[in-house]
Amino acid sequence: MTNSHSVFQPDTQDDLVKFVTENATNSRCRLLPVGGATACTKMIGGDLTEVRLEHLNRVIDFPARDMTITVEAGIRIADLNRILASENQRLPIDIPQPEQATLGGVIATNWSGARRFGCGTMRDYVIGISAIDASGQRFSAGGRVVKNVAGYDLCKLLVGSRGTLAIISQVTLKLRPMLETSALVALTFDSLSQVDAVLNRLLTSATRPMVLDVLSRMGTLARPNEKTGKSAHPQILIVGFEGALWETNWQIETLLAECQPFEPRAAESFLGAAADSWWETLRDFSIHSNSYVTFQASLPPSRMCDFLRLTTDAGIAVQAHAGNGIAIGHLPERVVTADQSVAAIEPLADLVRSCGGHLSVLRAPSGWPSLDVAADSWAGSLAWTQRLKRQLDPHDLLNPIC
Amino acid sequence: MNSTSPPSAQQLIYRLRDIVGDDGLLFNREELLVYECDGYTVEKKVPDVVVFPTSTEQVVAVVRLCNELNVPFIPRGAGTSLAGGTLPIGGGVMITLTKMKHILEVNVRDRYAVVEPGLVNLHLTNHLKETGYHYAPDPSSQGACTIGGNVATNSGGPHTLKYGVTVNHVLGVEAVLPDGSVVQFGGPCEDGPGFDLTGLFVGSEGTFGICTKVWVRLTRNPESYRTLLGVFETVTAATQAISAIIGAGIVPAALEMMDQGIIGALEAAFHFGFPLDAGAVLLIEVDGLEVAVEDEAVRIEAICLQNGAREVRRARNAKERLLLWKCRKQAFGAIGRLSPSYCTQDGVVPRTKLPEILEFITDCSRRHDLQIVNVFHAGDGNIHPILLFDERNEDQVRRVLLASDEILTKCLDLGGSVTGEHGIGVEKISFMDKLFAPEDLAVMKSIRDVFNPNNRCSPGKMLPTAGGCGTEDHPHKSHPGRRAAM
Structure with a gap:
């Protein structure tokens, strides 16, 4: 297949509107919206224009006392975080490669991290949005106030739509205040049965965790504060807290006491800056791998340890947001062909299907067949997704990759 | 009924009876009057038939029959919505899901x-009592409103300041679409493949279909509460305190304001001991771990006093806390002591604009010679001015509509919205083209057309461009008060 690959980089939202309008009228080239290019690495052949949004990075309005901010979608996450921090505020979503990732890209891919258990995901923070559809028409939904049910919630529709419906150009976010401190507790267990029992116990914990992650079969991945252990494949349960200092300290002590009966091999707590390297490990797990294939699975939280048994046996390193039933995994580096990937994912896919979940590939080599699977209960969602796509982008111009 | 070849009323009733049985439908005029409006009483329209399905299969059969006979249909929960969302424009079949x-x-x-749509909101939390979990969205009407209705309007409530609105707690829905097909969007597993159609469906006000099942998220109960009542001489001082609390980085679980007008009605109804001479009171609640809430409460007390609070009281025990919340949540019920009818507005402004909008409301009250009282979600900037009137007095109705329009227009001028939690319904449909550009509305219409191409399901709602069934019956044209106001 012959590829014609060009790049368009608008300086203003009006430039973007003009370009997309002309494209729809004339060349009808397929458009791939790109933010920091940190997420989607599946590529296709054929004519394609990358629409790179990094120059759309202005702050439109930051009424800090109202705890909202309106920005252009190309703003880098690190820049956004710095601006918010200047007013002691934050967007509590953990984003890998923040110096490169853009807000629009994060929204389009609905990326989330370890704090999703306590703080939610992008759909909980986007309160206003502007986007340009395939015909070049700019439209908006939501607004700049934190509570608003006027009109259809197109913010929700565009979060996670991967640029297939429209190119997100401007966003208004609801913000949260910075908290005094945060802490992580790392509990190492020899078996997943222990982890499962602790997760059950934490349902009625006196503490209120913000993070409930399991790091499974980390292998050669970076693990701060590595200690020698008995099991070849220890399971590390990470529990995170945020709040006032004494509140956080109380939660650490209470959690350790609650978990003691489950006999963790090691229990370490990291408060404030001492936890930074752990936070980075959690944030960057998805990008720290030489694996050919990285996937994300979703299943009921109660089935997560079943899933982790399969991945452990298969040598797959996983970060599980166990409280939410989300797992991010890297297939072993020895898996280098599409057939091997299919074979590696098949047992996981069976489990995912059987419990109403789904699995999608985040990163795979160009030209490989789709490895995505979903339980039958998702058929309706997928069918109506396609209908909406056809309605809003009848010529399939926007992000034909997804 | 609006139909190219209208079925006879008898034909419709006979066939609906085959689906839902004798005790599953109402068609006598007197019985139908109950369903002529929801909490928005300014506009009324009686449906031709009301059915009470008991299963998804029955909903499917009713919807298919409506399609066959070209009859408009509309879902309804408990009818507690406040913007005319369940007004049966064009008559037709009202599908009431309370069974x-x-x-x-x-x-x-x-x-x-997983719950059925007719479940009363509070019944779920009551059912969960022993688990340590609850369903977080708590509209003031939670003792009566249904979860299906909450889904349709994306309901809020006092505690949404910290916990979010309905859409933040709905994981999935099963719906009967306007063509009679059944679909599941979302479910217990998060981050589903495809678009977030659950998020899109929530708040679509019944225009995408009829919700028949809901997967809701359960939230851990807070360990402790501190519930405070800040007493202020003026509304302005109270709004300054709100800004200061939020500005200090404290996000209370709830932050509600009641002005002097509503305080009097509440005191008469509940005898709580509200200070009748206060200009405004703030009901502030922080929740969380016992080790944390006391400190937050102390900080809030200090901020209130620094901003002119005359005193800050605390609920001394759980009973007193519950009574305070009963007063707040039944505030609308207490309005009956003040006037025979009322119209509750639902504007939103940025929090920092609260003084301006409240000043405007006071001015509006004076100009239109209407009593307006305020009880609202101050932490969200979500105002609920309650305009008191007598619906038998056409001139009062006209002035209420004019004043409402002015208040909502001012909300827009201040960068806000015309609805924070009640929805557009029919009441605010004329605001949609003030709030949104034609391009925005075109995209919304395009999306509605995917699900509801004939606009037979909930006609005349949400979008001002609504066409199809029943539009000649739209209250803009039919209601004398609305005509006068427009």
């Missing part, structure tokens, strides 16, 4: 429950 009220599953391990 579908079962809790189908509670799964604490996976933190969700």
Whole structure:
């Protein structure tokens, strides 16, 4: 297949509107919206224009006392975080490669991290949005106030739509205040049965965790504060807290006491800056791998340890947001062909299907067949997704990759 | 009924009876009057028939029959909505879901429950009492409103300041679409493949279909509460305190304001001991771990006093806390002591604009010679001015509509919205083209057309461009008060 690959980089939202309008009228080239290019690495052949949004990075309005901010979608996450921090505020979503990732890209891919258990995901923070559809028409939904049910919630529709419906150009976010401190507790267990029992116990914990992650079969991945252990494949349960200092300290002590009966091999707590390297490990797990294939699975939280048994046996390193039933995994580096990937994912896919979940590939080599699977209960969602796509982008111009 | 070849009323009733049985439908005029409006009483329209299905299959059969006979249909929960969302424009069949009220599953391990749409909001939280979890959205009408209705309007409530609105707690829905097909969007597993159609469906005000099952997220109960009542001489001082609390980085679970007008009605109804001479009171609640809430409460007390609070009281025990919340949540009920009818508005402004909008409301009250009282979600900037009137007095109705329009227009001028939690319904449909550009509305219409191409399901709602069934019957044209106001 012959590829014609060009790049368009608008300086203003009006430039973007003009370009997309002309494209729809004339060349009808397929458009791939790109933010920091940190997420989607599946590529296709054929004519394609990358629409790179990094120059759309202005702050439109930051009424800090109202705890909202309106920005252009190309703003880098690190820049956004710095601006918010200047007013002691934050967007509590953990984003890998923040110096490169853009807000629009994060929204389009609905990326989330370890704090999703306590703080939610992008759909909980986007309160206003502007986007340009395939015909070049700019439209908006939501607004700049934190509570608003006027009109259809197109913010929700565009979060996670991967640029297939429209190119997100401007966003208004609801913000949260910075908290005094945060802490992580790392509990190492020899078996997943222990982890499962602790997760059950934490349902009625006196503490209120913000993070409930399991790091499974980390292998050669970076693990701060590595200690020698008995099991070849220890399971590390990470529990995170945020709040006032004494509140956080109380939660650490209470959690350790609650978990003691489950006999963790090691229990370490990291408060404030001492936890930074752990936070980075959690944030960057998805990008720290030489694996050919990285996937994300979703299943009921109660089935997560079943899933982790399969991945452990298969040598797959996983970060599980166990409280939410989300797992991010890297297939072993020895898996280098599409057939091997299919074979590696098949047992996981069976489990995912059987419990109403789904699995999608985040990163795979160009030209490989789709490895995505979903339980039958998702058929309706997928069918109506396609209908909406056809309605809003009848010529399939926007992000034909997804 | 609006139909190219209208079926006879008898034909429709006979065939509906075959679906829902004798005790599953109403068609006598007197019985139908109950369903002529919801909490928005300014506009009324009686449906031709009301049916009470008990299963998804019955909803499907009713919808298919309506399609066959070209009859408009509209879903309804408890009818507590406040913007005319359940007004049966064009008549037709009202599908009332209050008999579908079962809790189908509670799964604490996976933190969700599956419920039917007619389940009363509070009944779910009551059912969960022993689990340590609850369903967080708590509209003031939670003792009566249904979860299906909450889904349709994306309801809020006092505690949404910290916990978010309905859409933040709905994981999935099963719906009967306007063509009679059944679809599931979302479910207990998060981040589904494809678009977030659950998020899109929530708040679509019945225009995408009829919700028949809901997967809701369960939230851990707070360990402790501190509930405070800040007493202020003026509304302005109270709004300054709100800004200061939020500005200090404290996000209370709830932050509600009541002005002097409503305080009097509440005191008469509940005898709580509200200070009748206060200009405004703030009901502030912080929740969380016992080790944390006391400090937050102390900080809030200090901020209130620094901003002119005359005193800050605390609920001394759980009973007093519950009474305070009963007063707040039944405030609308207490309005009956002040006037025979009322119209509750639902504007939103940025929090920092609260003084301006409240000043405007006071001015509006004077100009239109209407009593307006305020009880609202101050922390969200979500105002609820309550305009008091007598619906038998056409001139008062006209002035209420004019004043409402002015208040909502001012909300827009201040960078806000015309609805924070009640929805557009029919009441605010004329605001949609003030709030949104034609391009925005075109995209919304395009999306509605995917699900509801004939606009037979909930006609005349949400979008001002609504065409199809029943539009000649739209209250803009039919209601004398609305005509006068427009």
